[in-house]
Amino acid sequence: xSDTVLEIKGLTVRLPEGADRxxxxxxxxxxxxxxxxxxxxxxSGSGKSVTAFTVxxxxxxxxxxxxxxxxxxxxxxxxxxxxRQMRKLRGEKMAMVFQEPMTALNPVVKVGDQIGxxxxxxxxxxxxxxxTRVIEVMKDVSLPDPEKMYNSFxxxxxxxxxxxxxxxxxxxxxxxxxxxDEPTTALDVTTQAEVLELIKDIQRRHGMGVMFITHDFxxxxxxxxxxxxxxxxxxxxxxxxxxxxTDPQHPYTKMLIGSVPSLTPPDRPEPKAAExxxxxxxxxxxxxxxxxxxxxxxxxxxQDVELVVHRGETLGVxxxSGSGKSTVARCIVRLxxxxxxxxxxxxxxxxxMTEREMRPYRQQIQIVxxxxxxSLNPRRTVGQSIVEGPMNFGLGAxxxxxxxxxxxxxxxxxxxxxxxxxxxxxxxxxxxVCIARxxxxxxxxxxxxxxxxxxxxxxxxxxxxxxxxxxxxxxxxMLFITHDLRVAAxxxxxIMVMQHGVVVEQGRTADVYANPNHPYTKSLLAAAPGRDMDxxxxx
Amino acid sequence: MANVDQDDLMADAILSRKENPGxxxxxxxxxxxxxxxxxxxxxxxxxxxxxxxTADPVSINPINRLKPPSAATLFGTDFLGRDIxxxxxxxxxxxxVVGIAVAIIAISIGLVLGLVAGYVRVLDAxxxxxxxxxxxxxxxxxAIALISLSGATLGTVIVAIVIPEVPRVxxxxxxxxxxxxEEPYVEAAIAAxxxxxxxxxxxxxxxxxxxLIVQATYVCASAMLTESILGFLxxxxxxxxxxxxxxxxxxxxxxxxxxxxxFFPGIxxxxxxxxxxxxxxxxxxxxxxxxxxxx
Numbered sequence: 001x002s003d004t005v006l007e008i009k010g011l012t013v014r015l016p017e018g019a020d021r022x023x024x025x026x027x028x029x030x031x032x033x034x035x036x037x038x039x040x041x042x043x044s045g046s047g048k049s050v051t052a053f054t055v056x057x058x059x060x061x062x063x064x065x066x067x068x069x070x071x072x073x074x075x076x077x078x079x080x081x082x083x084r085q086m087r088k089l090r091g092e093k094m095a096m097v098f099q100e101p102m103t104a105l106n107p108v109v110k111v112g113d114q115i116g117x118x119x120x121x122x123x124x125x126x127x128x129x130x131x132t133r134v135i136e137v138m139k140d141v142s143l144p145d146p147e148k149m150y151n152s153f154x155x156x157x158x159x160x161x162x163x164x165x166x167x168x169x170x171x172x173x174x175x176x177x178x179x180x181d182e183p184t185t186a187l188d189v190t191t192q193a194e195v196l197e198l199i200k201d202i203q204r205r206h207g208m209g210v211m212f213i214t215h216d217f218x219x220x221x222x223x224x225x226x227x228x229x230x231x232x233x234x235x236x237x238x239x240x241x242x243x244x245x246t247d248p249q250h251p252y253t254k255m256l257i258g259s260v261p262s263l264t265p266p267d268r269p270e271p272k273a274a275e276x277x278x279x280x281x282x283x284x285x286x287x288x289x290x291x292x293x294x295x296x297x298x299x300x301x302x303q304d305v306e307l308v309v310h311r312g313e314t315l316g317v318x319x320x321s322g323s324g325k326s327t328v329a330r331c332i333v334r335l336x337x338x339x340x341x342x343x344x345x346x347x348x349x350x351x352x353m354t355e356r357e358m359r360p361y362r363q364q365i366q367i368v369x370x371x372x373x374x375s376l377n378p379r380r381t382v383g384q385s386i387v388e389g390p391m392n393f394g395l396g397a398x399x400x401x402x403x404x405x406x407x408x409x410x411x412x413x414x415x416x417x418x419x420x421x422x423x424x425x426x427x428x429x430x431x432x433v434c435i436a437r438x439x440x441x442x443x444x445x446x447x448x449x450x451x452x453x454x455x456x457x458x459x460x461x462x463x464x465x466x467x468x469x470x471x472x473x474x475x476x477x478m479l480f481i482t483h484d485l486r487v488a489a490x491x492x493x494x495i496m497v498m499q500h501g502v503v504v505e506q507g508r509t510a511d512v513y514a515n516p517n518h519p520y521t522k523s524l525l526a527a528a529p530g531r532d533m534d535x536x537x538x539x
Numbered sequence: 540m541a542n543v544d545q546d547d548l549m550a551d552a553i554l555s556r557k558e559n560p561g562x563x564x565x566x567x568x569x570x571x572x573x574x575x576x577x578x579x580x581x582x583x584x585x586x587x588x589x590x591x592x593t594a595d596p597v598s599i600n601p602i603n604r605l606k607p608p609s610a611a612t613l614f615g616t617d618f619l620g621r622d623i624x625x626x627x628x629x630x631x632x633x634x635x636v637v638g639i640a641v642a643i644i645a646i647s648i649g650l651v652l653g654l655v656a657g658y659v660r661v662l663d664a665x666x667x668x669x670x671x672x673x674x675x676x677x678x679x680x681x682a683i684a685l686i687s688l689s690g691a692t693l694g695t696v697i698v699a700i701v702i703p704e705v706p707r708v709x710x711x712x713x714x715x716x717x718x719x720x721e722e723p724y725v726e727a728a729i730a731a732x733x734x735x736x737x738x739x740x741x742x743x744x745x746x747x748x749x750x751l752i753v754q755a756t757y758v759c760a761s762a763m764l765t766e767s768i769l770g771f772l773x774x775x776x777x778x779x780x781x782x783x784x785x786x787x788x789x790x791x792x793x794x795x796x797x798x799x800x801x802f803f804p805g806i807x808x809x810x811x812x813x814x815x816x817x818x819x820x821x822x823x824x825x826x827x828x829x830x831x832x833x834x
Contacts, residue, residue: 335726362732375723379745385724389731434727441731 004072005177005209006032006055006094011069013047013054016062024050024064025233032177032209037200039212039220039241041256042230043456044427048213051230052179055211056096057086074176091118094177095170100186101162105154111165112138112150118172137168141198160191167198174206181213188320189483193527196223215457217260218486218530221245229253245533259461261486263531265509271493274310276344277477278332278365278445281306283341283351285327285501301327303501305341309445309477316492316509317481318524324501325481329449332479333367334358345445363393366438370450372430376422382433383418389441400440407436410473411466428459432466439470446471447479452487464491485528489513497521571821578814582807586631593625596781605797615799617789626781627804633693633782634763634811640697641762642755645704650751652705653712654739658720667713670706678703678765683774691777696769700762711754715747749826756819760812767808783808 008031013024025047032038040048053059055071057078071078073093081089090096098104106114112134119130131150138146141164154162163183170178180199184192200223203210214220220227220241227244229237229252237250248254283305288297302324309315317325331338334350343351350361366389369375376385386407387400395403405415411432422430431451438446448467452460468491471478482488488495488509495512497505497520505518516522525531567573600620608615614623656666682699689695719725725742733741769775770784771791778785783804790800 333730335729359732362730365730367727367730369723369727371723375727377724377728377742380741385727388728388733392732392734392737437727437731 003034004031005034005074006211007070007072008051008055009070009072011051011054011071012067013050013059014065014067016064021232023233025054025230028069028230028233028235030228030235030238032211034176034209035203035207036225037203037210037212037223038226038228039214039224040228040230041214041217041220043215043256043458045232046230047233048230049181050233052096052181052211052213055177056090056094056179057081057083058096088122091122091175092173093175094179095173095175096179096181097163097166097170097183099182101159101166102154104166105162107154109153110151111154111157111162112152115165115169115172118169122173133172134168137172138165140171140202141165141168143168158191159187160194163187163191163195164198167195167202171202171206175208177209177211178203179211179213182215183212184219185214185216189485189529190320190523190527192219192529196529199223216529217245217257217457218528218533221530221533229256255458259458261461261464261484261490263486263489263513263525263528265489265492265513268493268508268510271310271313274312274475276308277311278309278479279307279342279344280328280332281342281344283307283328283331283343284339285324285331285336286339300324300501302331302338305498305501305503307479307496307503307506309479311444311477312471312475313494314471314478314480314492316488316495317479317498318483318485318488318495319498320483320524322500323498325483325498326449327501328498329367329447329479329481332445333365333447334362335367363389363441364443365445365447366441366443367447367449368431368434368438368451370453372427372434372454373422375434376430376437378422381419381421382425385422385433386418386437386440389437393441403440404436407439410439410470411436412462426459428455428463431455431459431463435463435466435470439474442474443476445477445479447481449481450483451480453482453484460487467491485513485524497524569821569825571817572825573821575814575817575821578810579818582631582811582814583635585628586635589625589628589632593628594622596621596625596629597779598622605793607797608799614803615797617786617797617800618793623786623800623803626786627783627807630781630783630786630804631807631811633776633780634766634808636693637697637700637766638759638763638811638815641700641704642759644697644701645708645758645762646751646755648701649705649708650712650744650747653709653747654716654743656709657713657716658735658739658743663713666709670709673702674706676703679768679772682765682769683772686769686774691775693776693780696766696775699769700765704758704762708751708754708758711750712747715750716743719743719746749822752826753819753823756815756822760815760819763808763812763815 009029011028012026015022015024028051030038040051042048050059050064054066055078066079073089078086078089105111112131115134115137116130119125119133125133135146135150138149143149143161143164157165183199184195187195196219199210212223224241226240227238228235229244229250231252237244237248237253244253245257248257283302285302287299287301305328307315317328319325327336330336332343338351341351342349345361345364348361350358376382383404386404390400390403391397404418408415408418413429413432425433451467452463455463464487467478470476480488480492492509495507495509496503497512497518499520505512505516505521512521513525516525598621600616603612603616603620604618606612606616612622612624614627616622652666656663678700681702682696685699686695720743725738728738728742766775766782767784767787770782771788773788775784776782778789786804787801790797794801
């Protein structure tokens, strides 16, 4: 077993008292070999990150105590090392890349110096030699113009470049083991594809072992040699990439893989001619104007956006961060004022209405937000949150209560839970409550702004199903905003692709996915992780 | 997605039984709050019940001038033979009244202005520049100016201390409002057609309460100190009403021969301010969920 870089045997880590279970991870055994990318997959709370942090010795010792097992890094038991010995091992023998490249880098130190710091601590290299080596690793991770970038600060780089810096830092001392904790989750899909390619390439060239933590089966399909599936702190299944993805044995693995939406849109019947529920014409939003003191920077968040949504239809708006898709949604709900253009609901142009004139139209258009933890007032019961809207429009307390109870049943929650507070619900349940709150207004148009992006894949599938059901039941026009092409493929009848505030392509989902016209759409589809795997279909 | 059926839906729908411990029990468990408020309680009771166990604080007895502490006069007497013990106890009334009144008034005014400044963009600049202006005036000088204009009464002293405290509260409230107004649940309320007054009172105001309670204790402590400083400078409460500040002020000249005149009210002031600050720290730890979770 000289090829084994990391071997974990029966590792158990105890949680502090009062947690929802006794052990964060229990009896976890796995190996990472030389030249292998081992993906640890699981939903939130599965213990995948605790495993990684325990290996690195970065867990808070007071709260999380390893009580049993061994972590052998090239035969050396890490659990027996002192803090001082661990410090030496980190960087030299093992390194870690974190999820959020902005917060993992020090904002006030030049990136070159941040990479150089590792060399300064662990080696006796001279200043000049260090700089040469830093530029060498920066070249290694394909950063453009490393000599110049050496002197940049993190905020001057893009998200993908920052993540490359993190990887360069991890590589500087050529460790045998690289731990990557969701390194691409915070990145846009095209950048994600590049970073994944880079990690694969580096792993091949340096022959290191990579432990790659992710929740995304698309990424797994792209990068893994072997896969380890975790649930509630235990390893439920492990095997090679193809075994796990094509022939999963454990019911949990089957459920997870079955919940991943397919990138192939299902066959949909030709849309029936239905009335137009929402229409936007030449919608513009410009941020920032030159002020008295400053020259000002003008950003066209949305430029001449045209869209039409019929009743009973879902229009998907897809694009990367900064493409203006959320701006369009927020203009339509009039959370922000559009700079120009028309938004027509029921024949009335709401784009230029004052708040007072707008009020009657608020009922007809509702929105579900991305973050289920922040979209409900933590100090009010979910019942109060649901009835707030209808009661604003004159519904009596008793009727509102009845309506709330009905809606709770429709979204799959117990009506008795109406007098509970949001913190007593899970993320998926909260998102159901948010959907109930939106439906309570009996809207004609429902906007889902990344409504399933923060959810685990199994919960995501359930909430998508719920959105699909309520759209049918109430004949809603739905505007579905997402960055996830898989989700969009499954739920949207038509798709609108946005880039830098401009709609670059629009059409029936199946057509756009099969024959993308615009180069940006093509690159988005090409970058979707795991595009070659056919995961389960939604509808 | 075909394999997600109603059972899965209901499995997700089973509610967690997490309960948060009540605020009251959290407070009782916090030692700082317990000891601080016990000490404060003693001071309040002493201030209220002072007439029951002390002599008249203003009766002059020239024969017993500048007597050191003894069984008859616990804290000694001053240059007019007045009982320092009685004067210190009665002085607690002024300190506590000033502290509490300033805290309540400053917080009330600051809360309203802060909510408006934070939420109504048009008024933000106007209110905040005014507050910046107020903050640039030295508190003690403003107080002296006000008191010399309108006479030294309890009311004037309170007003004089409130004015420089208000901007601090406004800034605090405005900062909270600016963060909370971006929360999706506030946007959801806007989308649900909730009117502005309700959005402010229902969704935004509750978030300001915890930081305001903590701020109130600091305002209270600093008001008591400022009142004493004013008294000490002779610009505070008129000398016929005993306050810790003016007792110390009168004792200043005799400090070397009869230090007890300054010592006892000084200790009382220090203890009261300490108690209020300890309660404030305890409340901050309890009410700030990020810190509370670590305890």
